[in-house]
Amino acid sequence: MNASLVLIVxxxxxxxxxxxxxxxxxxxxxxIGFLLLGNATNILILIMAGTVGIAPxxxxxxxxxxxxxxxxxxxxxxxxxxTFGLSAFLLAxxxxxxxxxxxxxxxxxxxxxxxxxxxxxxxxxxxDPQFAADxxxxxxxxxxxxxxxNDRRTGMSGGSE
Amino acid sequence: xxxLLPLVVLLPLLGAASALIAGRRPxxxxxxxxxxxxxxxxxxxxxxxxxxxxxxxxxxxxxWSAPWGIVLVADRLAALMVVTSAAxxxxxxxxxxxxxxxxxxxxxxxxxYNPTYLxxxxxxxxxxxxxxxxxxxxxxxxxxxxxxxxxxxxxxxxRIQAGVTYIVVSLLSSLLFLAAVAMIYGxxxxxxxxxxxxxxxxxxxxxxxxxxxxxxxxxxxxxxxxPLSFWLPDSYPTAPAPVTAVFAGLLTxxxxxxxxxxxxxxxPGGALSxxxxxxxxxxxxxxxxxxxxxxxxxRLLSFTLLSHIGYMVFGIAIxxxxxxxxxxxxxIHHIIVQTxxxxxxxxxxxxxxxxxxxxxxGLLKLSPIVGVLFFIPALNLGGIPPFSGFIGKLGxxxxxxxxxxxxxxxxxxxxxxxxxxxLYALMRAWNLAFWRPKAEADATGASEPGDEAAASAAAHLxxxxxxxxxxxxxxxxxxxTRATAAMVLLSxxxxxxxxxxxxxxxxxxQDLDGPxxxxxxxxxxxxxx
Numbered sequence: 001m002n003a004s005l006v007l008i009v010x011x012x013x014x015x016x017x018x019x020x021x022x023x024x025x026x027x028x029x030x031x032i033g034f035l036l037l038g039n040a041t042n043i044l045i046l047i048m049a050g051t052v053g054i055a056p057x058x059x060x061x062x063x064x065x066x067x068x069x070x071x072x073x074x075x076x077x078x079x080x081x082x083t084f085g086l087s088a089f090l091l092a093x094x095x096x097x098x099x100x101x102x103x104x105x106x107x108x109x110x111x112x113x114x115x116x117x118x119x120x121x122x123x124x125x126x127x128d129p130q131f132a133a134d135x136x137x138x139x140x141x142x143x144x145x146x147x148x149x150n151d152r153r154t155g156m157s158g159g160s161e
Numbered sequence: 162x163x164x165l166l167p168l169v170v171l172l173p174l175l176g177a178a179s180a181l182i183a184g185r186r187p188x189x190x191x192x193x194x195x196x197x198x199x200x201x202x203x204x205x206x207x208x209x210x211x212x213x214x215x216x217x218x219x220x221x222x223x224x225w226s227a228p229w230g231i232v233l234v235a236d237r238l239a240a241l242m243v244v245t246s247a248a249x250x251x252x253x254x255x256x257x258x259x260x261x262x263x264x265x266x267x268x269x270x271x272x273x274y275n276p277t278y279l280x281x282x283x284x285x286x287x288x289x290x291x292x293x294x295x296x297x298x299x300x301x302x303x304x305x306x307x308x309x310x311x312x313x314x315x316x317x318x319x320r321i322q323a324g325v326t327y328i329v330v331s332l333l334s335s336l337l338f339l340a341a342v343a344m345i346y347g348x349x350x351x352x353x354x355x356x357x358x359x360x361x362x363x364x365x366x367x368x369x370x371x372x373x374x375x376x377x378x379x380x381x382x383x384x385x386x387x388p389l390s391f392w393l394p395d396s397y398p399t400a401p402a403p404v405t406a407v408f409a410g411l412l413t414x415x416x417x418x419x420x421x422x423x424x425x426x427x428x429p430g431g432a433l434s435x436x437x438x439x440x441x442x443x444x445x446x447x448x449x450x451x452x453x454x455x456x457x458x459x460r461l462l463s464f465t466l467l468s469h470i471g472y473m474v475f476g477i478a479i480x481x482x483x484x485x486x487x488x489x490x491x492x493i494h495h496i497i498v499q500t501x502x503x504x505x506x507x508x509x510x511x512x513x514x515x516x517x518x519x520x521x522x523g524l525l526k527l528s529p530i531v532g533v534l535f536f537i538p539a540l541n542l543g544g545i546p547p548f549s550g551f552i553g554k555l556g557x558x559x560x561x562x563x564x565x566x567x568x569x570x571x572x573x574x575x576x577x578x579x580x581x582x583x584l585y586a587l588m589r590a591w592n593l594a595f596w597r598p599k600a601e602a603d604a605t606g607a608s609e610p611g612d613e614a615a616a617s618a619a620a621h622l623x624x625x626x627x628x629x630x631x632x633x634x635x636x637x638x639x640x641x642t643r644a645t646a647a648m649v650l651l652s653x654x655x656x657x658x659x660x661x662x663x664x665x666x667x668x669x670x671q672d673l674d675g676p677x678x679x680x681x682x683x684x685x686x687x688x689x690x
Contacts (some may be wrong), residue, residue: 022329022333027325030329034329034332034336037333037336038336041336041339041340041343044340044343044344045339045342045343045346047343047347048343048344048346048347050347071346071352072343072346075295075342075343075346075352078295078299079339082299082302082306085306086302086306086309086332089306089309089310089328090328090332093313093321093324093325093328096313096316096321097321097322097325100316100318100321101318106325106326106329
């Protein structure tokens with residue numbers, strides 16, 4: 001299969017820039033990154049068509065080998081339409097996000113922050129034999145493991161800092 | 162019978178168009194949607210019977226013959242998936258009507274909701290019956306684009322925020338998939354799955370491996386397999402309850418279905434089955450450990466959803482007929498049960514005003530029906546006999562033991578532990594929400610954690626994610642309860658009719674034992690090697 005080096009270089013640069021932009025926090029840049037990646041993929045499809053030929057219209061006296069492969073053109077047309085629709089939706093989303101909070105950034109998930117800031121020691125009640133024995137959540141769990149947890153908490157915080 | 166196959170995609174799309182035209186008349190719109198979904202379900206059932214008795218149905222769209230034109234293929238697996246998802250989509254939609262009738266139309270913009278829902282249904286069905294990779298890509302895009310709209314419905318801040326993560330991750334996975342399709346075309350000169358399967362042996366092994374890994378990564382993101390699953394628990398819980406239910410039931414399973422097709426038809430050698438085993442192991446264990454730490458039922462369920470994807474990947478990785486059969490049965494079981502649990506959680510949210518376990522309490526007195534409707538699928542998901550979760554897991558474990566490699570034994574152990582931890586997480590949720598008196602829940606919510614003795618069971622959850630979200634409590638509308646009850650009955654039917662169903666799953670797995678049957682059905686005998 002023959003492929004144009006220029007197209008390959010263009011595709012590689014677009015992929016690189018696209019991934020770089022997609023990793024940014026600003027949503028507008030994410031959109032640009034998505035557009036670059038989408039178009040790089042379209043170029044990839046065109047590269048996969050192989051040798052460039054003449055326009056694939058069936059006519060008298062034109063041998064099939066000289067025609068360009070029409071299928072990748074159809075595929076990339078479909079892909080372009082889909083990318084177009086989705087980037088319009090992303091734009092609407094960015095506008096809405098800006099409308100709501102005047103921010104154009106991918107925000108941190110509050111739940112993730114909650115997990116991150118959570119005390120490590122409180123979680124592992126499965127390792128506690130007393131808790132495991134006591135499946136109906138009755139009274140004596142409150143006192144003993146609590147002290148145990150406090151001990152562990154100090155131990156853990158020393159370790160993690 | 163073959164004229165029925167395109168109807169599976171056409172009916173929801175036509176329904177979506179007519180529902181959009183009827184946008185100003187909510188009642189008519191709802192009727193149109195129900196008619197479209199019921200008709201699809203009926204067609205799907207006829208198809209399943211026809212395929213099971215008469216063999217795979219292949220439709221060449223537009224009359225172009227197989228390797229060149231677009232083909233739609235319904236083998237037993239595809240037909241089973243279409244029937245299951247049509248039933249689930251219908252039940253969830255009836256639930257949505259119940260919610261809409263009770264709330265008035267101000268909370269969800271129904272005029273957009275119904276058509277989008279139908280478009281998503283069309284995308285799901287299209288992905289199941291796609292006979293070439295590019296059509297599969299289009300199916301994915303249809304369902305994903307509709308899911309973006311459904312997830313950000315209403316455009317509140319939380320949903321936009323969750324939607325951005327979901328959308329960007331999904332876009333990236335779609336681009337990966339598209340690039341893989343392009344490379345497959347470059348390597349084999351076709352996008353027809355059957356023809357790819359014939360030609361894949363002729364290309365160099367390293368190119369095969371690259372394409373194989375790219376496809377698995379793209380589908381793995383959609384299926385939420387462990388290292389690629391981070392987006393799911395952040396995005397799903399923010400959507401409205403029925404939307405989350407249908408996402409959880411169907412969207413990840415489309416990814417699993419695509420992995421199943423990749424491993425059985427396109428790359429039948431099982432070159433990456435050990436990798437899939439390890440991935441399944443990590444998905445199982447890490448998912449369920451996440452579930453144990455959650456204080457919000459929706460987030461808890463999202464993590465169990467992640468975790469149980471591991472069982473299906475395990476079945477696919479085993480790769481024998483009984484392994485695949487068990488995986489197929491497990492997929493059907495999981496679609497139904499996970500959706501039911503999310504619907505029941507929607508009911509809990511209505512009667513309790515929240516899904517936070519630190520605030521819920523005394524619901525059993527408030528609504529015993531909801532208690533039962535949550536309890537049965539919870540036991541089912543945890544794998545208690547005689548429910549379908551037990552049957553599916555048993556099938557997987559038998560297949561794993563028959564394979565007999567050390568890795569498969571490790572996975573069986575991990576599967577058993579995961580099932581127990583799932584049961585623990587769900588029973589704790591049920592205990593806290595339904596069993597404990599309301600007063601204790603108020604005490605935990607209001608005072609310092611650990612103040613009261615009995616409240617300490619929930620105390621460790623007060624700092625967990627989702628501990629504070631609340632909304633006003635309302636009564637659960639009858640239609641919502643009935644739709645959930647219908648889903649619970651459906652999940653029980655999986656046990657009652659386990660014999661015939663498992664036999665169909667087994668025959669479907671036999672079709673997939675080597676790509677020969679699929680290739681023969683699509684390309685005909687004269688093209689087959």
